[in-house]
Amino acid sequence: MDNDRDLEDVCRVLAGNVSAFENIVRRWQSPLVNLAFRFCRDRQRAEEMAQDAFLKIYRNLDKFRADAAFSTWVFAVSLNLYRSLLRRKSLPMEPLGERTDIAATESLQHQAEQNEREESVRRAVTVLPPRYRDALIVFYFREMDLKETAALLGVSEGTAKAWLHRGRELLRRKLDTRITAQAAVKEVYL
Amino acid sequence: MNRDNLDEILLSEKMIEPSPALARNVMARIRSEASNYVRIPFPWIRFWAITAVLMLLAVWFFPAGSVLRAVNSLSYSIGSWVLAPGSLALRRALLSTLASVLGSLVLVWFSFGLTGAGDY
Numbered sequence: 001m002d003n004d005r006d007l008e009d010v011c012r013v014l015a016g017n018v019s020a021f022e023n024i025v026r027r028w029q030s031p032l033v034n035l036a037f038r039f040c041r042d043r044q045r046a047e048e049m050a051q052d053a054f055l056k057i058y059r060n061l062d063k064f065r066a067d068a069a070f071s072t073w074v075f076a077v078s079l080n081l082y083r084s085l086l087r088r089k090s091l092p093m094e095p096l097g098e099r100t101d102i103a104a105t106e107s108l109q110h111q112a113e114q115n116e117r118e119e120s121v122r123r124a125v126t127v128l129p130p131r132y133r134d135a136l137i138v139f140y141f142r143e144m145d146l147k148e149t150a151a152l153l154g155v156s157e158g159t160a161k162a163w164l165h166r167g168r169e170l171l172r173r174k175l176d177t178r179i180t181a182q183a184a185v186k187e188v189y190l
Numbered sequence: 191m192n193r194d195n196l197d198e199i200l201l202s203e204k205m206i207e208p209s210p211a212l213a214r215n216v217m218a219r220i221r222s223e224a225s226n227y228v229r230i231p232f233p234w235i236r237f238w239a240i241t242a243v244l245m246l247l248a249v250w251f252f253p254a255g256s257v258l259r260a261v262n263s264l265s266y267s268i269g270s271w272v273l274a275p276g277s278l279a280l281r282r283a284l285l286s287t288l289a290s291v292l293g294s295l296v297l298v299w300f301s302f303g304l305t306g307a308g309d310y
Contacts, residue, residue, distance in 0.1 A: 033208040054216045140200040
């Protein structure tokens with residue numbers, strides 16, 4: 001249904017009606033901002049990245065072939081742009097332990113600690129090597145759809161599966177190391 | 191931390207709401223780009239003028255006779271190059287080839303600059 005509406009708007013834009021692109025922007029702004037946010041964990045930066053993605057989509061609209069779903073094409077174009085933006089200008093990454101340490105020392109309530117822990121896991125994903133980071137972000141963003149993840153990354157399903165496995169391993173190792181270090185710090189100070 | 195925990199945490203991320211200004215900003219950029227975009231026709235007049243100048247220069251530097259001799263000497267094939275690498279005709283032939291290639295590159299560069307091709 002949405003794909004039909006997207007195709008209609010694409011045709012209208014290509015026929016010279018620039019305003020029709022606004023419908024595409026309204027339908028896709030939330031997914032593209034959220035995908036960008038998972039890469040940079042910064043709301044303002046995510047909106048800037050999404051703006052650049054829309055501009056790229058507009059410029060390349062004539063290259064869209066209707067044999068693929070519009071959603072797949074939009075995500076693939078945006079993903080490529082986000083990756084190149086991140087390569088060009090590395091993000092100022094907050095040290096991973098910082099937020100958790102603050103939460104630990106201030107002894108905030110359980111829910112706050114839980115939120116911090118989850119946020120530190122998501123931040124840890126962004127500092128993985130690019131191929132594992134991309135695989136994990138896209139896989140969970142597309143609600144664990146392996147086929148679409150592979151298509152968006154431009155690799156076979158087997159390769160995507162291997163990257164996901166390796167990415168999870170690295171992530172687990174990174175998190176376990178940190179948890180051990182934090183436990184040691186707690187033991188010293190408490 | 192096991193795989194289920196990871197799946198749960200990474201799947202449960204809440205969606206953020208884009209700011210209301212986002213669509214407006216995107217459309218402003220796109221409208222500005224669409225209004226500034228004017229298709230520039232290929233500069234045929236300049237193209238032919240430059241081609242004519244290059245041809246005149248080639249004729250001036252390499253008179254027709256020498257070009258023909260160069261072509262003949264080229265037809266001697268690699269053998270003549272091996273036997274007489276210093277042959278004047280061959281050198282002229284190579285120089286004229288080089289000049290044509292450079293001339294073509296200048297034309298391509300010039301037309302790219304005029305049409306804006308390769309900007310993206």
